Amino acid sequence: MDIIPPPETFVIDAARVACDGDERGGDGHPRVWLQIGADGFADCSYCDRRFVLAGGPADRR
Template identity: 60%
Template sequence: MGTNPETVITTSHRVRCDGADDIRGGAALGHPRVWIEIDERGYAECGYCDRRFVLKGGPADHA
């Protein structure tokens, strides 16, 4: 069975992802660092690792 992509709640409209924030050893084990803009939908997804970034209090924040 597959797992759902990780969701990160953020307060910033611009976020960075390198796929290795929670991996000991850092970016060498992840993917190239990319900057992602969260749009009016209130979320954006990383094209490398599918991590979803959700703007806190935005339209996609269902917490």
């Protein structure tokens, strides 16, 4: 049985972030812009990466 790894989580310093699914510029997805709201995080609808605002309500470092 293969286990699917959890989506990646990135802690960032800006409330607006771009995601293209691949930091290396290879086989990602179309670039989308995400806005972090009052909950302190935003999830990419393409790759499920989670972006958490540093110091916000969802930052549990």
